[in-house]
Amino acid sequence: MAVKPKKAPIAVDKLTETQAKVELVRLALEIERHNEAYYNEDAPKISDAAYDELRKRSDAIEARFPGLVTRDSPSQKVGAVPTGRFAKVPHSVPMLSLGNAFSDEDVTDFVDRVRRFLKLGEDEIPAIVAEPKIDGLSLSLRYEDGVLVRGATRGDGSVGEDVTANVRTIADIPHKLKGRNIPAVCEIRGEVYMLKKDFLALNKRQAEAEDTVFANPRNSAAGSLRQKDVSVTASRPLKFFAYAWGEMSEMPAKTQFKMIEWMEKAGFVTNPLTTLCDSVEGVLKFYRKIEAQRAKLGYDIDGVVYKVDRLDWQERLGFITRTPRWAIAHKFAAEQATTVLNDIEIQVGRTGALTPVAKLAPVTVGGVVVQNATLHNEDYIKGIGNDGQPIREGVDIRVGDTVIVQRAGDVIPQIVSVVLDKRPASAKPYKFPTVCPACGSHAVREEDPKTGRPDSVRRCTNSLACPAQAKERLKHFVARNAFDIDGLGEKQIEEFFTDGLVMSPVDIFTLEKRDARSQKKLADREGFGATSVRNLFAAIDARRTIALHRFIFALGIRHVGEGNAKLLARHYGTVEAFRAAMIAAGEGPQSEAYQDLNAIEGVGAVVANALVEFFREPHSVKAVDDLLGEIEVQPAEKAKTDSPIAGKTVVFTGSLEKFTREEAKATAERLGAKASGSVSKKTDYVVAGPGAGSKLAEANKLGVQVLTEDEWLALVGGA
Ligand SMILES: NC(=O)c1ccc[n+]([C@@H]2O[C@H](COP(=O)([O-])OP(=O)(O)OC[C@H]3O[C@@H](n4cnc5c(N)ncnc54)[C@H](O)[C@@H]3O)[C@@H](O)[C@H]2O)c1
Numbered sequence: 177m178a179v180k181p182k183k184a185p186i187a188v189d190k191l192t193e194t195q196a197k198v199e200l201v202r203l204a205l206e207i208e209r210h211n212e213a214y215y216n217e218d219a220p221k222i223s224d225a226a227y228d229e230l231r232k233r234s235d236a237i238e239a240r241f242p243g244l245v246t247r248d249s250p251s252q253k254v255g256a257v258p259t260g261r262f263a264k265v266p267h268s269v270p271m272l273s274l275g276n277a278f279s280d281e282d283v284t285d286f287v288d289r290v291r292r293f294l295k296l297g298e299d300e301i302p303a304i305v306a307e308p309k310i311d312g313l314s315l316s317l318r319y320e321d322g323v324l325v326r327g328a329t330r331g332d333g334s335v336g337e338d339v340t341a342n343v344r345t346i347a348d349i350p351h352k353l354k355g356r357n358i359p360a361v362c363e364i365r366g367e368v369y370m371l372k373k374d375f376l377a378l379n380k381r382q383a384e385a386e387d388t389v390f391a392n393p394r395n396s397a398a399g400s401l402r403q404k405d406v407s408v409t410a411s412r413p414l415k416f417f418a419y420a421w422g423e424m425s426e427m428p429a430k431t432q433f434k435m436i437e438w439m440e441k442a443g444f445v446t447n448p449l450t451t452l453c454d455s456v457e458g459v460l461k462f463y464r465k466i467e468a469q470r471a472k473l474g475y476d477i478d479g480v481v482y483k484v485d486r487l488d489w490q491e492r493l494g495f496i497t498r499t500p501r502w503a504i505a506h507k508f509a510a511e512q513a514t515t516v517l518n519d520i521e522i523q524v525g526r527t528g529a530l531t532p533v534a535k536l537a538p539v540t541v542g543g544v545v546v547q548n549a550t551l552h553n554e555d556y557i558k559g560i561g562n563d564g565q566p567i568r569e570g571v572d573i574r575v576g577d578t579v580i581v582q583r584a585g586d587v588i589p590q591i592v593s594v595v596l597d598k599r600p601a602s603a604k605p606y607k608f609p610t611v612c613p614a615c616g617s618h619a620v621r622e623e624d625p626k627t628g629r630p631d632s633v634r635r636c637t638n639s640l641a642c643p644a645q646a647k648e649r650l651k652h653f654v655a656r657n658a659f660d661i662d663g664l665g666e667k668q669i670e671e672f673f674t675d676g677l678v679m680s681p682v683d684i685f686t687l688e689k690r691d692a693r694s695q696k697k698l699a700d701r702e703g704f705g706a707t708s709v710r711n712l713f714a715a716i717d718a719r720r721t722i723a724l725h726r727f728i729f730a731l732g733i734r735h736v737g738e739g740n741a742k743l744l745a746r747h748y749g750t751v752e753a754f755r756a757a758m759i760a761a762g763e764g765p766q767s768e769a770y771q772d773l774n775a776i777e778g779v780g781a782v783v784a785n786a787l788v789e790f791f792r793e794p795h796s797v798k799a800v801d802d803l804l805g806e807i808e809v810q811p812a813e814k815a816k817t818d819s820p821i822a823g824k825t826v827v828f829t830g831s832l833e834k835f836t837r838e839e840a841k842a843t844a845e846r847l848g849a850k851a852s853g854s855v856s857k858k859t860d861y862v863v864a865g866p867g868a869g870s871k872l873a874e875a876n877k878l879g880v881q882v883l884t885e886d887e888w889l890a891l892v893g894g895a
């Protein structure tokens with residue numbers, strides 16, 4: 177792909193009014209495009225820092241030519257207009273953004289502005305509440321008579337999306353407010369976020385199942401909350417901090433700080449770092465303390481928010497278009513650094529995917545030395561995103577390039593841009609290999625049946641004999657959620673595989689026998705000893721009995737992640753039934769076995785085809801059978817087919833009091849029913865607890881049978 181070197185933009189103070197007008201329109205369109213990707217698709221195309229640059233330029237031009245500001249200007253708007261995916265909810269009190277401070281001086285200016293506006297005397301110091309700025313998405317929760325009735329996203333500030341059902345699955349969010357004297361109407365606002373460790377684990381599971389992986393915890397939280405299928409949201413580890421409010425029929429307190437204390441009493445989780453400060457020095461001290469703790473906090477924050485404590489003063493200060501005058505966000509500097517790309521290395525994964533990794537000249541980014549960065553795939557290097565649209569403005573990445581690396585939280589470092597001015601004349605576009613570096617077989621990009629475009633991933637076609645794939649499959653086999661053998665991790669597999677000791681899963685279980693006969697004892701190896709070998713054999717023996725779902729997951733079949741493995745285990749019950757069904761399904765899509773497999777709720781054609789493909793291969797079946805000769809697979813508890821609710825679809829709604837939603841769903845599934853998040857004509861029962869709203873109404877409209885919690889318990893036999 178030809179790369180047009182970018183022209184440096186004209187400095188703001190050199191623009192003519194006509195140029196400024198054109199530039200503002202161009203910037204507005206570009207910002208709008210990024211807003212759409214960020215807020216509505218949860219998949220930003222550029223870094224936050226690059227986005228903020230666009231906005232800063234737009235703001236600077238507007239500051240020079242105030243006559244050019246229009247109602248459509250980015251400086252006048254919040255977020256993005258919601259998509260049609262969810263019902264729309266007008267906010268009775270708008271949900272705004274925050275002004276930014278980037279330096280200590282900006283903070284001093286903010287406090288001075290507040291003082292001037294309020295005409296405070298020299299000795300009158302406005303107390304300020306400092307709160308970490310959680311990097312998630314804001315949410316408004318409406319309680320009527322203490323009962324949660326609606327959850328809505330910010331949207332464009334005046335209209336948000338109705339995510340009530342999704343919100344009810346978040347454990348931090350009370351369905352009922354605690355305490356007496358709860359105002360009749362309370363709108364509590366705060367941030368939905370995901371812990372960094374939960375985000376990493378989720379991405380790992382998503383990658384294993386070849387499902388969407390998220391760029392950072394914020395996108396992951398936003399993408400998880402904004403799901404049409406509520407059970408998907410329920411399965412995601414979302415959390416919530418309360419820090420603000422919208423419509424309140426009465427105010428329970430007179431200051432910001434006391435309001436937060438009240439929210440905590442009412443049953444919300446509030447951020448424990450929140451601090452009441454009495455001077456500019458105080459807030460700046462807090463800022464530095466939080467900045468130092470940032471990497472150690474369990475969640476991502478992108479700054480500190482300062483708010484005037486007295487609510488009567490907040491009221492007087494009011495708003496300027498999209499931001500309050502009584503608050504400001506003091507942002508942290510982006511965790512970016514410039515370095516040189518020395519090489520691109522291709523790694524071959526368990527399913528044959530060729531993944532390029534950037535080898536960087538070591539550089540410290542946000543306190544951590546970075547030497548590798550992900551390059552995702554071939555198109556990414558060329559400057560093309562997953563949707564076929566340009567990324568980094570279409571600039572490709574070449575060995576020898578000077579690049580800007582970004583590390584957000586614990587996320588794998590990424591290359592956000594290339595410094596074209598520093599590109600060596602000799603740098604050539606990267607040629608992605610078309611053969612596997614591990615085995616020399618052809619590596620191809622299959623066509624994605626959904627889009628008709630080539631899949632973004634190039635794969636080695638030699639799935640059986642490719643040593644790289646075999647080794648990665650073994651690593652997967654012993655992983656934590658698979659066989660999880662103590663003392664046999666990636667490092668040992670790497671070693672045993674290279675030495676020909678363990679080439680296939682069964683070899684793990686014959687290791688002790690073979691070692692007894694061998695001249696070269698394991699105990700004599702570097703780094704091993706009699707005790708560690710004894711422990712290793714004991715750990716292997718402990719796994720000779722394994723749960724069916726772990727066994728299925730351990731096989732490392734494409735698209736079969738932990739969730740699917742559980743569904744399959746529950747459906748087939750025993751390893752014999754599973755094996756027989758998979759082989760029978762290989763007879764073709766018309767076969768009864770295939771139809772049965774494809775009909776398992778949550779499985780679908782992609783997974784079914786991957787399973788069939790695996791079991792069609794005699795070598796895979798042999799590997800499975802060899803393994804079964806050495807181990808015992810425990811049967812799974814099969815979903816019942818003779819229960820009164822077998823085959824029915826059930827929806828739980830309202831704040832359940834006799835059991836948790838998770839329990840109720842598990843019971844339903846165990847008894848062979850499907851728990852769904854939304855009511856339709858296909859719903860058989862709606863189980864409604866107190867405060868049930870739109871779903872109950874929908875059920876009544878469609879004539880779906882509605883049960884109380886007690887009636888449900890009677891139906892399932894108190895199970
Ligand atoms: N990369 C991209 O393409 C892209 C596109 C759009 C926006 N963005 C990023 O989004 C941000 C701008 O978006 P914004 O308008 O939502 O503003 P913002 O994130 O800068 O500030 C407002 C938000 O802060 C949040 N917040 C967290 N803790 C808070 C607290 N204690 N008190 C009050 N609010 C708190 C709220 O959700 C609130 O809506 C920037 O960081 C920008 O870089 C990036």
Ligand SMILES: [Zn+2]
Pocket residue numbers: 524612613614615616617636637638642643644645
């Ligand atoms: Zn290969």
